[in-house]
Amino acid sequence: MTFSPAGVLAGDGPPRPVDLDTIRQANIQAVKLRAAVNSVEEVSAYRGVGVHTFLVQLLSTQPGTAPTTAEDFVTEFAPAVEAFLKVGVTDFELHGEPNTARRGFGLSWGSPAAFSDWFQAVAGRLRDEFGAGLRIGFPALAPPGPVPAGVLPAVDDDSFLESCGNALDTADFCCCHVYWTSRAEMRDFNGALRFLRTYMERMKRTKPVVISEFANVNPAEGVEAKGKQYAEFIFLCQQYDRLAGAYALCLRSADPAYTNLTWIDANGVATPIPTQVAQRQRMPHPAHIRLAWPTVTRAYTQAFGDRQQVYYDASYDPTYGVHWLHGGHEGVDLRAADSTPIRACLGGLVSHGQPGTAYGNFVRVTTNIPSVGAVTLLYAHLEQITAADGVEVAAGEVLGRAGRTGNVTGPHLHLGFKIAGKSLRPTSHYLNAAPYLEPVRGSPRAPYTRTYVLLPPEAGRSWAQAVVEATWDAHRFTVGGSADDAGIGDLDFRCVIAVNPALWGDDLHAFFETHYPGALYLPLEADTPAALTAALTEIALPPAPPPQPPSPRGLPRTPYDRTYVLLPPGVDRSWAQAVVEATWDAHRFTVGGSADDAGIGDLDFRRVIAVNPALWGDDLHTFFVRYYPGVVYTPLEAGTPEELREALK
Numbered sequence: 001m002t003f004s005p006a007g008v009l010a011g012d013g014p015p016r017p018v019d020l021d022t023i024r025q026a027n028i029q030a031v032k033l034r035a036a037v038n039s040v041e042e043v044s045a046y047r048g049v050g051v052h053t054f055l056v057q058l059l060s061t062q063p064g065t066a067p068t069t070a071e072d073f074v075t076e077f078a079p080a081v082e083a084f085l086k087v088g089v090t091d092f093e094l095h096g097e098p099n100t101a102r103r104g105f106g107l108s109w110g111s112p113a114a115f116s117d118w119f120q121a122v123a124g125r126l127r128d129e130f131g132a133g134l135r136i137g138f139p140a141l142a143p144p145g146p147v148p149a150g151v152l153p154a155v156d157d158d159s160f161l162e163s164c165g166n167a168l169d170t171a172d173f174c175c176c177h178v179y180w181t182s183r184a185e186m187r188d189f190n191g192a193l194r195f196l197r198t199y200m201e202r203m204k205r206t207k208p209v210v211i212s213e214f215a216n217v218n219p220a221e222g223v224e225a226k227g228k229q230y231a232e233f234i235f236l237c238q239q240y241d242r243l244a245g246a247y248a249l250c251l252r253s254a255d256p257a258y259t260n261l262t263w264i265d266a267n268g269v270a271t272p273i274p275t276q277v278a279q280r281q282r283m284p285h286p287a288h289i290r291l292a293w294p295t296v297t298r299a300y301t302q303a304f305g306d307r308q309q310v311y312y313d314a315s316y317d318p319t320y321g322v323h324w325l326h327g328g329h330e331g332v333d334l335r336a337a338d339s340t341p342i343r344a345c346l347g348g349l350v351s352h353g354q355p356g357t358a359y360g361n362f363v364r365v366t367t368n369i370p371s372v373g374a375v376t377l378l379y380a381h382l383e384q385i386t387a388a389d390g391v392e393v394a395a396g397e398v399l400g401r402a403g404r405t406g407n408v409t410g411p412h413l414h415l416g417f418k419i420a421g422k423s424l425r426p427t428s429h430y431l432n433a434a435p436y437l438e439p440v441r442g443s444p445r446a447p448y449t450r451t452y453v454l455l456p457p458e459a460g461r462s463w464a465q466a467v468v469e470a471t472w473d474a475h476r477f478t479v480g481g482s483a484d485d486a487g488i489g490d491l492d493f494r495c496v497i498a499v500n501p502a503l504w505g506d507d508l509h510a511f512f513e514t515h516y517p518g519a520l521y522l523p524l525e526a527d528t529p530a531a532l533t534a535a536l537t538e539i540a541l542p543p544a545p546p547p548q549p550p551s552p553r554g555l556p557r558t559p560y561d562r563t564y565v566l567l568p569p570g571v572d573r574s575w576a577q578a579v580v581e582a583t584w585d586a587h588r589f590t591v592g593g594s595a596d597d598a599g600i601g602d603l604d605f606r607r608v609i610a611v612n613p614a615l616w617g618d619d620l621h622t623f624f625v626r627y628y629p630g631v632v633y634t635p636l637e638a639g640t641p642e643e644l645r646e647a648l649k
Contacts, residue, residue: 005029007247026274035080052605063104070121112163138171181218208244215249227276291345302333304432327426331416336402360406378416456503461584466529470536472573478592487516489554568615578641582648599628607632
């Protein structure tokens with residue numbers, strides 16, 4: 001898993017300089033656009049300040065003012081959907097708040113079931129027209145309260161969802177709105193955290209949830225206090241595996257009703273909200289904390305945050321009259337048969353817990369990690385503890401035997417995870433360990449040999465065409481112009497053929513030794529593209545790589561946007577030449593023929609333009625969803641290299 005991005009709803013019309021400065025200042029990675037008021041041209045401006053995730057809402061005024069058929073809705077928005085898909089934006093929320101009269105309830109659909117039918121019809125028409133690259137979201141419903149001014153649900157969201165099972169099955173993800181009026185309500189089981197059981201637990205485990213709008217809607221609450229609450233809420237949201245993003249309401253608005261909600265005021269000045277959001281807690285990058293799997297079997301039995309009601313009820317403390325868990329399951333449960341060994345995920349100092357709690361027999365191991373701090377892991381429900389209290393253990397050392405002590409329904413390991421200084425009140429400060437147990441994002445599905453021909457800055461397309469001429473039909477080497485892109489990938493064999501490396505202006509070999517150790521660096525000098533073709537035709541790669549550092553290798557030195565044009569099996573170099581001609585001078589897209597090579601890299605923005613994907617023989621989109629989640633998948637059909645060149649232009 002990756003941490004869900006923090007987002008904000010954009011203002012009407014093109015982004016202003018203050019909009020972009022505010023997003024940059026707040027370190028926001030996601031923006032929600034509305035197809036009726038935001039154009040596709042805005043995407044590049046937001047990407048320029050670090051935004052990598054977009055949610056586009058297809059919000060029409062028509063359903064609330066005149067009966068609107070699915071056909072009419074698709075006709076209204078099809079041009080916008082096509083335009084956004086062409087720039088790699090794939091996620092669309094279909095309409096919004098259909099349980100309110102102002103958005104169509106009672107006019108365009110008379111019941112939740114009727115809306116479910118309407119939604120399925122719209123989704124079907126859009127998929128028929130635009131294919132597999134489109135991801136369709138069930139729209140957020142107006143909750144029963146609190147809500148922004150003017151929002152009046154005709155049917156509460158829980159009841160509405162009960163009749164929309166078929167639509168939820170049809171959707172790729174589900175949106176929801178979360179509002180509160182105070183910090184206490186934001187942390188409360190029946191307040192803002194209600195979305196966990198109403199939406200997260202209702203949706204199938206394969207379906208993500210997106211908070212497409214959140215806000216403190218209390219007009220009496222100051223904006224600085226709201227900003228601090230938003231920072232805390234974003235940190236909370238990042239703990240949940242299936243929460244794919246959370247978008248604040250809103251960047252700016254001319255509507256006086258939103259005066260106390262905007263991040264930029266009516267005078268075009270940023271409020272304290274983005275400053276507070278920028279100061280939010282951050283989870284360490286998974287590369288900094290790698291947890292060895294502690295059980296014999298690598299499988300989860302319960303995710304972090306699951307079964308909110310169960311854990312709320314079970315956490316009641318009669319001494320103080322409070323429930324200490326509001327955010328659901330405070331750890332991850334891992335499959336473990338009775339008496340099987342439980343090993344330390346990290347080396348550190350062992351401390352035994354007090355028996356008689358819901359955890360049964362448990363131990364803690366605390367580790368000090370440079371640049372992170374003290375990390376404490378709790379291993380619960382053990383049948384037997386074998387590691388002595390107060391001793392130092394190494395990663396992989398046996399701590400005890402799995403069992404079923406404490407409050408359990410069967411044998412398993414409950415793994416709790418805390419980082420000193422990271423506060424999360426609803427889960428008693430426990431955090432989600434799953435990102436640190438899982439492989440690094442963009443890790444190769446299987447080992448393979450990667451060879452990247454790296455062209456220097458300012459090398460025009462004739463140089464890239466020379467590489468294709470020499471290598472495509474014989475080797476299908478990846479061709480690109482980014483030194484970082486050449487070095488990424490947790491692979492034993494990463495070969496970089498660096499053409500005219502002195503043109504980078506620094507010691508390129510030292511760059512790879514410093515930032516991408518283990519990469520096989522081969523410098524190649526050529527005065528002309530023709531000379532480069534000749535040299536590459538004769539090049540021989542070493543049979544073995546140099547000594548390798550431990551995994552994870554090939555982590556990006558710095559975040560960057562990666563676009564890979566993936567050509568299908570069997571196409572000759574004329575297709576690669578078409579890609580180079582269309583894209584090299586304008587974009588320098590990476591060009592290659594390996595689906596794995598297209599998907600690797602621990603990057604926020606990885607886009608794959610998949611040419612004629614049906615020629616792979618399987619569902620290529622499903623391949624990326626399964627093995628390289630987070631990739632922005634853009635299919636592109638072309639009958640000839642000439643058609644491909646024009647389509648890419």
